[in-house]
Amino acid sequence: MAKVSHLCLLFSFLYFTGTAQSAATSSAGAAVNFIKVSCSATSYPSLCVQSLSSHAAEIKKSPRQMAQTALSVSLARAQSANTFVSKMAKFKGLKAREYAAIKDCLDQMGDSVDRLSRSFQELKHIGQAKGQDFLWHMSNVQTWVSAALTDENTCVDGFAGRAFDGKVKASIKARVVNVAQVTSNALALTNRYASKH
Template structure:
């Protein structure tokens, strides 16, 4: 859906991806998760001060965005060009990451109340 950002973010992985749909999906997922979750992790280390609530809202937003990206990635894995076994493997890996991210978000949400 966003070819320019797709190209820019995945270009560094071109030698690994080559023509592999599996490597392409893995790289795309890694890029997606790294942006949102690294930002959240860094913010969690600095929750002191009067702007605690604002920081928590930002963290919740970033982790929620990571979950949405995982869902979008799962929706995008389809079509007849990809082997069903590879597709199933990718889906199970994405589902596992989504479950772990969802658990983390639940803990983060508890901190803000």
């Protein structure tokens, strides 16, 4: 009889564990689907999905959390690119024009990091703001993210022309273009959240 009750207990445990896992899998699937649908409204949807899918558990189906996470990803990449550009400025054998372009880019990326950081904090503390108060906070976020995107594009534009061919230009440009793309996506997702509120 003891064996039968242990067997029943084991089956019950397995059933509830399976049900819980199934619910968790279903919830994660719904979150990933939400990310895919939201990302379809951005300029770089596959990059959007790739950069946000690992955060599905925290995003769930929240447009606000989606925008917040997108800003966080953009900020982290901007900080990383800023560090990289800073290292490139110390590269030996740079031509005067290359060094000047890198220094300008460093200034732009520093501004971008600052603006993305302010945007992230503003959205994080928006709380239960409603009406005009919500619109004011969202306007700040949108303005700063848009300015950060301009900074990133200005950095890339600074390397235009034949005088800048080479590995230094290519490596900086690749990093900063990626940051600009995730920032563009973050701006689109922020605008999407603002329009749904």
